Amino acid sequence: MSETKLRNVVYCDVCSYPPDYCEFTGKLKRCKLWLKENHPELFTKYYGDSDKEVDAVSSKLAESSIGEEREEKLEKDLKRLQTKQENKEQRELAKKLSSKVIIKREARTKKKFILAISGLEVFDVDMKKLAKTFASKFATGCSVSKNAEKKEEIVLQGDVLEAVEKYIHTLLEEKGLKDVKVETIDTKKKKKPTETPAPAN
Secondary structure (H helix, E strand, C coil): CCCCCCCCCCCCCCCCHHHHHHHHHCCCCHHHHHHHHHCHHHHHHHHHHCCCCHHHHHHHHHHHCCCHHHHHHHHHHHHHHHHHHHHHHHHHHHHHHEEEEEEEEECCCCCCCEEECCCHHHHHHCCHHHHHHHHHHCCCCCEECCCCCCCEEEEEEEECHHHHHHHHHHHHCCCCCCCCEEEEECCCCCCCCCCCCCCCC
């Protein structure tokens, strides 16, 4: 009969979760500092040998005295790191919400169309992976190329504008970005000018 071994699970004093889940609590900087001070071997396992911001705080704490002064300094530095992280996240979110996705439909012949989808790179979308998904989902040719602004866009063959627009809305909603504007542009092929007959004398 095999012997059952008990596993000693470490719980973070900051968020009360195991270190594996600290990144989901919104207190990662504080959790990292606690882990480095109390369980350096686990810190190295999860985050490598060093973290610049955490190292800076640790260095300052090492120079300060033990007791209330140390605790005050710790709290102040951790709040600064937390605020910096929150401000960065807010700026990134504001940038994403002010951006928009553009789906341009262009007629190549009377019955053939292509769709050019741009603006997705702002939302951390893997363009090549999405192009493969579209190619499989709509059974058509699809590729990633650079547009006139030197930014990546997905070029899809076929008139599947509504289905693509719906899929992109769903994709953005899954990322918590349901308020992002998706704009569609229908570019019709220019008709050749017809020659007007010369007036009869």
